[in-house]
Amino acid sequence: MRLRDRKVLVVGVGPGLGSAVAYFLLREGASVAISARNAERLNGIVAKLSQHGRIVAVPGNAARPDDAARVVDSARNELGGLDHLVVSAGGYAETPLQALETPLLMNMLELNFLSHLYVVKAALKYLGPGSAIVLVTSIGGAYAAWPRHVAYVSSKAATAKAVEVLAAELLDRGIRVNGVAPGGMSHDFEPGRDWRGARRLGDPVAPPEDVARVVVWLLTDEAEWVNGAVIPVDGGRRLR
Ligand SMILES: NC(=O)c1ccc[n+]([C@@H]2O[C@H](COP(=O)([O-])OP(=O)(O)OC[C@H]3O[C@@H](n4cnc5c(N)ncnc54)[C@H](OP(=O)(O)O)[C@@H]3O)[C@@H](O)[C@H]2O)c1
Numbered sequence: 001m002r003l004r005d006r007k008v009l010v011v012g013v014g015p016g017l018g019s020a021v022a023y024f025l026l027r028e029g030a031s032v033a034i035s036a037r038n039a040e041r042l043n044g045i046v047a048k049l050s051q052h053g054r055i056v057a058v059p060g061n062a063a064r065p066d067d068a069a070r071v072v073d074s075a076r077n078e079l080g081g082l083d084h085l086v087v088s089a090g091g092y093a094e095t096p097l098q099a100l101e102t103p104l105l106m107n108m109l110e111l112n113f114l115s116h117l118y119v120v121k122a123a124l125k126y127l128g129p130g131s132a133i134v135l136v137t138s139i140g141g142a143y144a145a146w147p148r149h150v151a152y153v154s155s156k157a158a159t160a161k162a163v164e165v166l167a168a169e170l171l172d173r174g175i176r177v178n179g180v181a182p183g184g185m186s187h188d189f190e191p192g193r194d195w196r197g198a199r200r201l202g203d204p205v206a207p208p209e210d211v212a213r214v215v216v217w218l219l220t221d222e223a224e225w226v227n228g229a230v231i232p233v234d235g236g237r238r239l240r
């Protein structure tokens with residue numbers, strides 16, 4: 001188990017990628033705190049995954065700086081420490097340029113970008129040498145240009161760039177910062193299923209497990225020389 005006794009906070013956990021990340025973290029021996037706004041759904045995920053290891057729910061809105069700080073503090077108190085951080089919070093909207101309005105732009109920035117910065121900022125007082133951070137962005141924000149998606153894609157691009165800047169800023173503290181840029185993922189996850197049978201290289205949408213495994217790998221010592229990178233995880237779909 002590559003993350004035995006490590007304590008990990010995952011922010012932005014729903015039934016898809018976040019649940020898959022939590023599951024593979026537990027399988028690697030980590031203790032896990034999961035966060036999102038919907039407390040009821042979080043409790044359901046805890047109930048589903050608790051047979052695999054120690055997992056607690058810390059609900060909150062990461063797009064509000066005070067709440068993000070409260071979530072980080074609660075996670076640290078519940079777990080008895082904090083070693084690693086994953087931020088997967090996000091939201092999606094298709095918007096042609098003519099339909100752009102300030103509330104939608106702000107919403108995309110809050111969910112896909114600002115929430116990540118608030119959580120990282122709040123966690124820094126607990127992280128130290130050997131800690132790792134993974135931010136989840138999107139293929140659209142790092143490796144592709146999607147027409148009619150300028151608000152979504154730009155907010156994801158901001159997070160991809162923040163990965164590099166934060167990694168540079170935290171070099172001397174021994175904290176790694178990386179990103180993953182998923183292609184299309186389904187929102188369903190079931191522990192222990194055969195997800196490989198549900199996708200082929202180049203598919204537009206795939207189960208979240210493959211992305212989750214890269215997120216978890218980035219937290220392990222196997223990735224200790226990977227820093228400031230945003231890894232595309234789309235089965236090569238962007239190459240079509
Ligand atoms: N699915 C795809 O095709 C795809 C492709 C590329 C990138 N991504 C990105 O991958 C990540 C995971 O996506 P997913 O497919 O698992 O679907 P998702 O359901 O959209 O996951 C995002 C989760 O973030 C939580 N969240 C949103 N705003 C939040 C906030 N302010 N504070 C705390 N939590 C917040 C949501 O839960 P609450 O509503 O309960 O807060 C939701 O469960 C997202 O960042 C998404 O943008 C997804």
